[in-house]
Amino acid sequence: MSKRHLLAIFSNFHEAEAAVKELRNSSIKGFDANQDLIVKSPIEHPEVEEFLGNKPVYVQWFTLCGALTGGLLAFFLISGSQANFFDQVKGGKPVVPFPPNFVLTYEMFILGGVYISILGFLICAGLPARRSPLYSSKVSEDQIGILVKTDEESAGVLKGIFTKHEALEIQEEAGK
């Protein structure tokens, strides 16, 4: 079954919200609201999560791994280099002194956390990405976009829902 992409542009958030709610509540053949619906907006609307349903974010796991790896790497690098002095006289001082080593461990903990968080962000947000063929620069200005993927034969139903909720413009394109 060939698929079709539709992008509906709305002038305000409430109309877009109403359209999304109706799309989620209606059962349309070849359209799964959890998989085939993307909301595009010029600002971060926390309300979007309420009507799209809670979707997990995994960036914090990257952060945890990055921070721990960075900290451990720093500690073992420093301690390893200090262990080089095992065969030298240290005048009774500890070969691996914990308090001063903590400072660099702490810095690398943060460095690893930040770097890997960014990596996690790029992976989880799907960036860098090719511009989707259905894109309106109005979305980066002041309008809300709803991008859907559906079966060719259901496209009319979706367009009807968008029109009912006063979509300003509907773009469409045949997809895979």
Add this chain to the structure above:
Amino acid sequence: MKDIREDIAWAKINTDVLKSLESPRKLFWVIIISALTVFGIGVACELYQYNMGLGVANLDNPHVWGLYIATFIFWIGMSHSGTLLSAILHLMHADWRKPIYRFAEAMTTFSLMTAGLFVMVHLGRLWQFYYAVPYPNERWIWPNFQSPLLWDAMAIFTYLSSSILFLYVGMIPDLAICRDNIHTGWRKKLYTLLSLGWEGTDRQWRNFRVTYLTIACFLIPLAVSVHSIVASDFAMSQQPGWHVTSFPPYFVAGALYSGCAAIITLFIILRYVFKFEEYMTLAILKKVVRLTFAIAMVWTYLNLIEYATVWYSHDEVSKAVLIQKATGTYAPFWWMMNFCGSIVPLIMAFKRFQTNIPVMMVVSLLLNMGMWLERWMIVSPTFSHGYYPWTWDHDQWPSWVQWGVVFGSFGWFTFLFMVFCKIFPSVSMYEVKEMVYHRSLASKKLEVAGMQESGKGAH
């Protein structure tokens, strides 16, 4: 007085900010030319010093650190403002920061880049910087990981790279706006590349929010640790006047103070040069001024604590250094520092001056002069009144080479900062839209609540 007009159209926000990338006022070019000239003087002085040796800077024993290290601390301090405005106030949901945090973050990045230069300049032999890089020499001797100087190198690298990433990530949605609205030339290519194909999808925003918050949480302790480590360069030594427990918090407070003062200066300049009167409003200036005043009082308190600690410590040598600061060769600068740092900010307590742009411009410059003098007064007097009596007649006046490099650094910073503001949006468009959206929603809710209340009264 509202922080921003709530009825401002989102499309207008885009237009106004994008216009700033193309047609700033003529003063922009005057600033650029002046900055390049001053920077050129700095480069010439550094080249001269590189060829002739550190002697031409008038640096010798016991004055091994001079204006270079004082200015290094000053620039590190300036960098704290960006973290304060973007990270701390972000976590506190202070949305008035939104129109001004971007340039504060840029300030953080460029002041760290400037500070990093001084570490190398004060070495004289620039290539010896590699001693601070963590790899062993041919005899497998590693750098001393217990030295605060090495901690410094690592902390500054961590802070600089994290700040650049924080600035960049926060700018991605705005870069997409630039990409969509600028249609030709190298800028289009640059914005397309840097925006990474951002389209504002719910998935992108969801991950963006968590990432931004996470990095903000990392940056706050990082900023504190960076300046604490810089303070440790002094406090962990045995020199009189430096071996003070309260140095790290004192340094952090001074850093926030000079950073906030610099934000006021740049706020006023950007507001005029890029015609941002509608976004960098007087109401926001008032809030920044009040914040600066509060931090100024914290710094004043910690400064007095430091004097008291030395005075009552029965450490005669440290006490002698303090007395020498107040009465010796450096006395005019020391008193000027106290005046600029503790007395001048009292002007900020008066409501009528808080939104007076010329007064605030002068005050912010004086505050920063005070903060720069503070760093100089930490570094140099101790060297001329150390434990060894032979140092006591070694007052040092920096040579024109040192002054040239210091002034050059201001040119370098200004040049980088102004070029950034010309190429990248210095007001965060999407966050200003969020601010306008949430504030107008709140106003509408209040109106509805008010109408219901008045309706009840009628019954």
